[in-house]
Amino acid sequence: MIGNFIADNAATSPITNLYVSLHTGDPGEAGDQTTSEAAYTSYARVL
Numbered sequence: 001m002i003g004n005f006i007a008d009n010a011a012t013s014p015i016t017n018l019y020v021s022l023h024t025g026d027p028g029e030a031g032d033q034t035t036s037e038a039a040y041t042s043y044a045r046v047l
Contacts, residue, residue: 017047018047019033019045019046019047020045020046021033021037021038021045021046022037022038022040022043023035023036023037023038024036024037024038
């Protein structure tokens with residue numbers, strides 16, 4: 001369902017930033033973007 005709003009400018013709140021990040025484990029239901037996020041040398045999220 002979220003895919004319907006990625007490029008839909010007519011949506012009430014279209015996604016403006018989409019990040020790709022690496023996690024070392026499942027963030028789970030209560031997790032957020034930083035839960036289990038990898039922390040390797042020269043690693044950074046991609047916008």
